[in-house]
Amino acid sequence: MNNAVLNSATQDIVVDEVFPHAPETIWKTLTTGELIARWLMEPHGFAPIKGTRFTYQTRPAGAWDGTIHCEVLEVVTNERLAYAWQGGHESNSGYGSRLDTVVTFTLTKVAGGTRLKLVHSGFVTPTNDTAFRNMSDGWRKVVPALGNFTGGPH
Amino acid sequence: MLRTARLDTVMRTLADPTRRAVFERIARAREISVVDLTKGSGVTQSAISQHLGSLRRAGLVAHRAQGRNVFYRADPKGLAPLVDWMDHYGAFWRKRFADLRTLLEEIDP
Numbered sequence: 001m002n003n004a005v006l007n008s009a010t011q012d013i014v015v016d017e018v019f020p021h022a023p024e025t026i027w028k029t030l031t032t033g034e035l036i037a038r039w040l041m042e043p044h045g046f047a048p049i050k051g052t053r054f055t056y057q058t059r060p061a062g063a064w065d066g067t068i069h070c071e072v073l074e075v076v077t078n079e080r081l082a083y084a085w086q087g088g089h090e091s092n093s094g095y096g097s098r099l100d101t102v103v104t105f106t107l108t109k110v111a112g113g114t115r116l117k118l119v120h121s122g123f124v125t126p127t128n129d130t131a132f133r134n135m136s137d138g139w140r141k142v143v144p145a146l147g148n149f150t151g152g153p154h
Numbered sequence: 155m156l157r158t159a160r161l162d163t164v165m166r167t168l169a170d171p172t173r174r175a176v177f178e179r180i181a182r183a184r185e186i187s188v189v190d191l192t193k194g195s196g197v198t199q200s201a202i203s204q205h206l207g208s209l210r211r212a213g214l215v216a217h218r219a220q221g222r223n224v225f226y227r228a229d230p231k232g233l234a235p236l237v238d239w240m241d242h243y244g245a246f247w248r249k250r251f252a253d254l255r256t257l258l259e260e261i262d263p
Contacts, residue, residue: 013240013243015248017251017255019255021262022262025261026258029261035261038257039250039253039254039257040250040254088239095239118247120243120247123239123240123243
């Protein structure tokens with residue numbers, strides 16, 4: 001076991017799709033509580049105003065009650081919405097572990113519709129820089145091989 | 155045997171290239187004996203045993219003894235700290251985007 005100093009690196013999840021609808025229509029589904037509930041989850045206390053705190057209720061795990069705590073960070077009507085997405089508990093690992101992330105929706109008008117890009121950022125993976133570089137190839141090989149095991153219910 | 159490894163322990167354990175190679179061979183095989191692991195590894199059985207000890211303590215592998223042989227297999231719980239949240243949200247957002255598409259078709263046909 002080496003004593004390499006571990007730094008923090010973060011990773012993002014990105015989903016990027018074009019929808020055959022106007023940005024204004026999509027914006028409504030991102031910023032109206034009743035509509036958010038119909039495709040994402042029911043938000044409690046949401047308003048598209050910077051600084052608003054709201055929550056989503058998800059599956060509990062261990063010492064964590066499953067509440068996602070959010071705070072609106074940025075609102076640019078029909079273009080950009082970002083909110084903090086925090087939850088989990090230090091005593092958990094894997095699903096339910098401490099989570100301090102940001103969700104950002106970006107809308108761009110394109111021919112025939114709107115491109116909606118979601119970036120869920122800030123998943124922390126403590127790493128040794130060199131180790132992480134060395135590892136990233138290894139993971140691509142190993143993780144699919146373990147798909148049978150890790151694909152279980154969440 | 156099934157204790158969940160902390161993320162940094164997993165990362166540290168896999169930072170060593172030889173140990174990582176050992177782990178990858180175990181992960182690819184359903185189960186592999188220490189003798190077979192040593193063959194073609196270019197290192198001694200005692201070195202392999204040390205790496206296996208680290209992988210075991212990190213919760214990355216499980217083992218069983220059969221006669222004079224010891225067999226190793228990957229223990230997916232050891233990888234959970236790395237993949238669970240991202241795995242969860244990767245699937246979550248893709249599914250939600252599909253639901254959003256359906257909702258949009260409904261409200262803006």
